[in-house]
Amino acid sequence: MESIGEQNGWIRKVWPDLKPPSLSDNTADVDRLIKGLKKALHTENVTVDFSLAGKVSASLRRWNHHVGASVYEEHDGWHLIDISGPPDEQAIHGVALDLGSSTLVLRLIDLETGKRIDETSFHNPQIEIGADILTRIHFATREGGLSRLQEMTIDRLNQEVEMLSRKHGTGLESVVGMSVAGNTTMTHLFLGLDPYWICREPYIPVVNRPGLIPSCELGLNINRGAPVLVSPNVGSYFGGDLIAGILASGMNQQSDISFLVDVGTNAEVVVGNREWLMACAGAAGPALEGGIADMGMMAGPGVIDRVAIDPVTGEFRIGTIQDPGDAKAPQGQRPVGICGSGLIDLAAQLFLAGMIDLRGKFVEAACGDRLEEMDGTRHLVVVPARDSGTGSPLTLSQTDMDGLIRSKAAMYTILTTIANTVNISFSEIGHFY
Amino acid sequence: MESIGEQNGWIRKVWPDLKPPSLSDNTADVDRLIKGLKKALHTENVTVDFSLAGKVSASLRRWNHHVGASVYEEHDGWHLIDISGPPDEQAIHGVALDLGSSTLVLRLIDLETGKRIDETSFHNPQIEIGADILTRIHFATREGGLSRLQEMTIDRLNQEVEMLSRKHGTGLESVVGMSVAGNTTMTHLFLGLDPYWICREPYIPVVNRPGLIPSCELGLNINRGAPVLVSPNVGSYFGGDLIAGILASGMNQQSDISFLVDVGTNAEVVVGNREWLMACAGAAGPALEGGIADMGMMAGPGVIDRVAIDPVTGEFRIGTIQDPGDAKAPQGQRPVGICGSGLIDLAAQLFLAGMIDLRGKFVEAACGDRLEEMDGTRHLVVVPARDSGTGSPLTLSQTDMDGLIRSKAAMYTILTTIANTVNISFSEIGHFY
Numbered sequence: 001m002e003s004i005g006e007q008n009g010w011i012r013k014v015w016p017d018l019k020p021p022s023l024s025d026n027t028a029d030v031d032r033l034i035k036g037l038k039k040a041l042h043t044e045n046v047t048v049d050f051s052l053a054g055k056v057s058a059s060l061r062r063w064n065h066h067v068g069a070s071v072y073e074e075h076d077g078w079h080l081i082d083i084s085g086p087p088d089e090q091a092i093h094g095v096a097l098d099l100g101s102s103t104l105v106l107r108l109i110d111l112e113t114g115k116r117i118d119e120t121s122f123h124n125p126q127i128e129i130g131a132d133i134l135t136r137i138h139f140a141t142r143e144g145g146l147s148r149l150q151e152m153t154i155d156r157l158n159q160e161v162e163m164l165s166r167k168h169g170t171g172l173e174s175v176v177g178m179s180v181a182g183n184t185t186m187t188h189l190f191l192g193l194d195p196y197w198i199c200r201e202p203y204i205p206v207v208n209r210p211g212l213i214p215s216c217e218l219g220l221n222i223n224r225g226a227p228v229l230v231s232p233n234v235g236s237y238f239g240g241d242l243i244a245g246i247l248a249s250g251m252n253q254q255s256d257i258s259f260l261v262d263v264g265t266n267a268e269v270v271v272g273n274r275e276w277l278m279a280c281a282g283a284a285g286p287a288l289e290g291g292i293a294d295m296g297m298m299a300g301p302g303v304i305d306r307v308a309i310d311p312v313t314g315e316f317r318i319g320t321i322q323d324p325g326d327a328k329a330p331q332g333q334r335p336v337g338i339c340g341s342g343l344i345d346l347a348a349q350l351f352l353a354g355m356i357d358l359r360g361k362f363v364e365a366a367c368g369d370r371l372e373e374m375d376g377t378r379h380l381v382v383v384p385a386r387d388s389g390t391g392s393p394l395t396l397s398q399t400d401m402d403g404l405i406r407s408k409a410a411m412y413t414i415l416t417t418i419a420n421t422v423n424i425s426f427s428e429i430g431h432f433y
Numbered sequence: 434m435e436s437i438g439e440q441n442g443w444i445r446k447v448w449p450d451l452k453p454p455s456l457s458d459n460t461a462d463v464d465r466l467i468k469g470l471k472k473a474l475h476t477e478n479v480t481v482d483f484s485l486a487g488k489v490s491a492s493l494r495r496w497n498h499h500v501g502a503s504v505y506e507e508h509d510g511w512h513l514i515d516i517s518g519p520p521d522e523q524a525i526h527g528v529a530l531d532l533g534s535s536t537l538v539l540r541l542i543d544l545e546t547g548k549r550i551d552e553t554s555f556h557n558p559q560i561e562i563g564a565d566i567l568t569r570i571h572f573a574t575r576e577g578g579l580s581r582l583q584e585m586t587i588d589r590l591n592q593e594v595e596m597l598s599r600k601h602g603t604g605l606e607s608v609v610g611m612s613v614a615g616n617t618t619m620t621h622l623f624l625g626l627d628p629y630w631i632c633r634e635p636y637i638p639v640v641n642r643p644g645l646i647p648s649c650e651l652g653l654n655i656n657r658g659a660p661v662l663v664s665p666n667v668g669s670y671f672g673g674d675l676i677a678g679i680l681a682s683g684m685n686q687q688s689d690i691s692f693l694v695d696v697g698t699n700a701e702v703v704v705g706n707r708e709w710l711m712a713c714a715g716a717a718g719p720a721l722e723g724g725i726a727d728m729g730m731m732a733g734p735g736v737i738d739r740v741a742i743d744p745v746t747g748e749f750r751i752g753t754i755q756d757p758g759d760a761k762a763p764q765g766q767r768p769v770g771i772c773g774s775g776l777i778d779l780a781a782q783l784f785l786a787g788m789i790d791l792r793g794k795f796v797e798a799a800c801g802d803r804l805e806e807m808d809g810t811r812h813l814v815v816v817p818a819r820d821s822g823t824g825s826p827l828t829l830s831q832t833d834m835d836g837l838i839r840s841k842a843a844m845y846t847i848l849t850t851i852a853n854t855v856n857i858s859f860s861e862i863g864h865f866y
Contacts, residue, residue, distance in 0.1 A: 030640040057639040076509040206490040207463040
């Protein structure tokens with residue numbers, strides 16, 4: 001994805017060679033710029049949106065026809081994003097957004113070098129409405145609900161982009177492109193499109209390929225001519241996030257066969273190579289995080305993401321996610337819960353330490369006094385109350401463990417089924433993303 | 434121009450064949466419509482603007498996938514204007530605007546038959562700022578002046594289109610296209626583009642080819658997706674009105690050579706055929722109307738547009754333009770002035786009656802008591818005070834007559850010069866428009 005902004009990318013800044021007008025060359029301002037851009041871009045098809053005509057005219061005269069033009073390419077040609085004078089030697093920038101239902105990750109990119117300048121991540125502000133997607137889809141049916149959901153995301157994005165821009169001294173006007181990848185529902189909410197039919201048979205989105213949308217139509221405070229590339233979806237349960245994942249992995253350009261797995265509330269699996277791709281999506285059961293374990297929660301400060309068990313002493317070494325803004329807790333905050341990665345780590349360590357058996361059942365002899373009977377089921381104390389950030393012990397119950405085992409089994413079944421469907425064995429898989 | 438809206442035109446209404454979605458065909462709403470439109474229009478390239486996505490989705494479901502789509506063609510494919518349900522059997526309409534500096538003529542057209550439904554004309558509301566173009570260009574440099582000029586035109590157009598629509602029971606939503614032709618300055622003011630450099634060497638417009646502009650960007654109260662086709666100009670003194678004139682005359686498709694002349698404050702002349710066209714534009718002197726004669730004025734109610742002189746009695750028969758709203762004056766109102774056509778008619782009749790000689794000088798013997806000495810120059814009384822709508826006699830002075838002769842000579846010179854330049858004689862001219 002780094003290559004997206006390089007000078008062979010679809011967004012560029014060019015410096016057309018423009019001759020000032022004369023009595024023998026009375027081409028109009030806009031048409032003169034178009035002529036220069038055609039030459040600079042080696043194309044026959046350049047358009048300048050009407051809304052930019054006044055600015056083009058004023059800029060050509062102000063800068064005596066020495067201007068820079070940021071442009072983007074769409075299948076049918078090149079389009080002007082903005083025009084600037086020669087003193088404006090700023091690079092052009094883009095932002096890339098991973099639009100998760102839980103977490104948004106925003107990256108600021110130098111579009112002339114393709115290099116990442118900075119990145120920030122934050123909870124999806126729509127969580128205020130509901131942590132799960134169905135609650136948000138339901139909320140969207142209320143009067144004003146859909147636009148409220150869209151606003152929450154756009155407002156927060158505007159704040160975050162502004163913070164990144166201020167931090168790096170790059171003006172918001174210099175952000176001349178954006179790319180967004182999310183699942184189909186998140187994408188619809190981002191675009192202000194009704195997700196009502198996404199979760200109802202036969203599960204039809206409003207749009208598969210939103211294409212390029214001018215930033216100003218979405219209320220984004222970046223350059224108002226900046227195109228926003230919204231990753232296309234293949235259906236309600238196969239979103240633009242997975243399309244972006246395929247492109248980022250490069251599996252669609254390799255000769256050997258790869259697996260790409262994205263597991264959350266739903267599991268999405270893609271298998272294939274540059275000649276063919278097959279995908280499968282479906283409910284994974286409440287696989288990880290908040291769903292599977294009582295102490296499970298979304299990744300965030302104070303959440304356990306690494307576990308190691310000393311094979312000799314049986315001591316638990318717990319790693320938690322540090323609040324990036326809190327430098328005073330270099331060792332991580334006191335644990336308050338566990339995320340998906342932490343849970344998998346924990347299960348693996350418990351098995352290696354002999355504290356669970358092959359079926360995932362707690363082994364009393366190995367667990368010792370970490371095992372407690374609570375609410376009629378056995379719990380393993382991972383973090384005792386005295387070390388916990390919540391004041392209560394963080395425990396993993398046999399029920400939690402059984403759920404994890406079932407999820408793992410479900411995923412294995414999905415992968416096996418897909419592999420059998422396309423008649424390959426796991427040993428033929430070159431890459432696993 | 435009538436053919437513009439026929440079903441082979443660039444704006445059409447089509448009824449795509451759409452199958453409702455199912456589990457085995459989960460294409461999204463917008464993409465499903467695009468697929469149907471591609472088939473209906475026999476094209477590979479159909480786009481639906483993002484702003485229409487929500488309406489498309491709602492309409493497909495509301496009308497159970499039986500929808501009509503108004504679309505327009507641009508060089509790179511077809512674009513959706515609007516979508517409607519099957520009960521909406523209304524035709525689609527277009528408006529054509531002749532954007533004169535004095536008079537605006539607006540025509541309502543049935544785009545499915547190409548037939549004219551109605552037409553209205555009215556003074557350019559910018560006359561309030563100044564009758565001549567230079568005054569308006571100057572006014573545009575004031576704070577808010579440019580947008581005021583644009584508003585005056587757009588507001589009036591909205592009123593007139595609404596009146597036409599109400600009169601014929603055609604909704605404003607059904608107006609899905611507009612075409613505008615005017616000189617370069619009028620076009621710039623219509624678009625809200627600064628005309629400052631149009632009248633200053635080297636006379637550079639902001640834009641030559643404005644192309645298609647969505648009506649909503651101009652504040653026009655017609656269908657908000659309707660494309661507005663603004664006739665291109667070739668330069669500051671060769672406007673979209675002349676381009677439209679060439680197309681309307683068809684001279685660019687004929688094998689024999691034609692002359693096209695548009696004379697007002699400026700004279701614009703085009704000569705050529707389907708293989709070549711040459712144009713010439715320049716000040717014509719104050720050719721006609723308000724400029725040349727004391728009693729000259731813009732065409733309007735009560736203005737003389739026809740003159741006949743009885744060769745035997747020498748009686749003047751005067752025809753005036755009737756106020757279309759005033760049915761009580763079937764014979765025309767009392768004359769208040771004379772327009773360009775009337776002036777040419779008058780000169781021709783005076784010559785035929787022997788009242789002027791070959792040089793345009795009044796012949797005393799033939800003019801008799803119609804000739805009066807006023808302010809040191811001879812005047813011919815065309816309408817005596819008792820018959821005049823102004824209370825004063827309407828007269829043509831020798832100075833007026835000399836001016837007309839000079840203008841005629843100037844035009845003859847232009848035509849001769851052009852004919853010589855391209856090495857043709859007047860006898861080779863097949864058509865004169």
